[in-house]
Amino acid sequence: MTTTKKLAKVSKNKPTKLAAIVVAAVLALLVVVLVAQWMRTLPAVQCFMADYPGHTELPAGAPTGLPAWLGWQHFLNAFFILLIIRSGWQVRTITRPKANWTRNNKGLIRTKNPPSKISLDLWFHLTMDALWVLNGIVFMVLLMATGQWMRIVPTSWDIIPNALSAALQYASLSWPTENGWLNYNALQVLAYFTTVYIAAPLALATGLRMSGAWPKNAVKLNKVYPIELARAIHFPVMLYFVFFIIVHVTLVLATGALRNLNHMYASRDDGSWVGFWIFAASLAVMIAAWFLARPLFLRPVASLTGKVSR
Template sequence: MWVVVTHWLNVLFMIMMARSGIEILSAFPKFYWRDDCPPGREWLRLSKKVFSSEPRRPWSSLDEEESWNPVIALPGRKNLGLGRHWHFMTLQFWIATGAVYVAMVFATGYWHYLIPDHWSIIPDAIRQIGTYLHFELGQPIAGQPFNPAQKLMYFTVIFVVSPLMILAGAAMSPAVIGRFPWYGKLFGGKQGARSVHFLGMCFFGMFVVVHVLMVILHGLPSQLTRIVLGSGQKDTTLGLALGLTILFVIFAIQVPLSIVSLRRRRLVQHLTGLMVDPPQRVLSRSFSSRQQYTDADISPYHRVNGYPPTDPAYEEMARHEFRDYRLDVGGLVKHPVSLSVADLRALGTVAYIAKHNCIQGWTSIGKWGGIPVSTIIDLVEPEDEAKVAVFYAFDDKGLTEAEGRYGHFYGSIPLWLASKPQTILAVDMNGGPLPIEHGAPVRLRCESQLGFKMVKWVRAIEFVADYSHVGMGQGGWREDQQFYSNSAGI
């Protein structure tokens, strides 16, 4: 019965992970093997949109996003934030189910049916596949429930592909690969891990198709009865009815998940966040970015996410190379300051080469130079009750992004994250002044987090006790308007 229960839970959780994974994929439906993601050089593109590194008109990576139907994506319709929430929440249940299954496999001796004990299983499996291709059903291995092809395939699914999917998923976490750059290199970089993860999903999909086909060929009533009741029964009516009912319930569950996610997005953000956010916060707090790539690693092309501000005051400053720019730093601090770019540089700059991880999925490696935020903290001396730094931007998203959203962009990070060595106010990029499209004159860099946390076109910093009174109270514009998680280490 433990095989039966974990089997059906696995069906439910893998459908949810596949659908939410498809939602995540819709934000950047392209696959690369290299982390610089040059436009037009992807090995697979699931979109009709084509963009060039030398375009006739400017474009943003947000233009690459697709809106996929809720029938296949959870929840669908450009809801990347909620798709990630569902994916990471379901992942925890899937891993727990798998852990129980594997523990029982070894505790009960069931592993003898799943783990090959001789290399002869490979030629035997090939012969068995030949038997199927001749429209004949083979016999199981003596004393075991599976034939060689089934045994080899179950072993591959359970002990090879499933762990590989988890390991590849971890290699896409900016907190993990920021702290352990060597780990991402095991997959050839984050894009390699992302491609492996996608191919793993395709493998699972093909396995399910063949698996269901084999159940039908071997006798649907008897096989489904065994899957539901755990043993062969002479009367298969109950097993068939119960099995079809379970399948109906599993697929029916998907409907309210999609409807609630699309109609009550804030509620879903908060409820799933109860399980999703704490592990991300632990991950971010435990790992400090230690990236230091070489000049040879710098990407020749760095995507732009979002269009520059259209604010007249900002455009006027840009025309004068930001000579009149002032960064106001205040809030719960002992010494509020207003700093020009020259003042910031005078505080002392650092430089490093790191990988930018956009929440959409693309990556790029660049050299960033700027002032450690810890230096700003030491300068203004926050009050004891100050726990969060809020970064305000010139960017009015109602003008630069629209799609029914509004308000000036802002983001927040806790002070412990602001104090990390590779959290800086960047004023330089790739050896020159920070370009406008990448956030000039000042942008936040926080290398253990996803890119949406790194506010561009920063106009002010406020130290606060918490972010509940800022914007809609979720900790950032993307969190407010697009239901992202405020923790972004994964």
């Protein structure tokens, strides 16, 4: 069989495999819903859900509502992580980059050895990483200073049974009654805690190990923390962020879109359209950035700090 015929056969099989995956996923979700609805008819499960309704009480002194700074932090985090995922996927999949970048060995960053050449995609990925980390530091400081951390950090062990209860309610399509302005349900708390305090630090630690900034001659340190371990963790962390974004956006829109968007973008607890229009504007900015993040537009920016070449 010729190469052309093989490629044609592979391309024909792709839609079939994708359709099979979609059908299998839909059937699996249907089974989950039916099983969850059946479980909720059991007396023991009903007693469990009565004892653990799906949310825990916040600590004394926890703030009410979402401040304005959390709205613009939410946008910046979403903006940077979107471009990080895009550029990271390009670094992982593109074997022949359209352009490369070499750092100018002057100014604040100077090294004895000449800078190494990297792809323009990797330069963009590292640049977005740096901005995301800087924004994350501001985010963490504000969380601690305003007490908002108490809304996303588990403070009692009953978070676990309450999270199981909330998960069962979601799975049965009888979603938990909630008001994110006052208190997140237990499953949300665990998801936000995992994202902010586990996934984000893991992304930073593994990305730093894989970057050129890591000391290559630190033999003992490299033995304790091999680059293979960082690579094995970094990609699954990216997949976690993709999964979190999909689920997060879906539930925001499906559980009272206007009120949720007002919480997140307008710092108000009502059903007006203010938050929606702010969200729409931020979405337009992210879509524009997605399409502008290509060599034609990245070259002029990258050339400010290094040499761009083929």
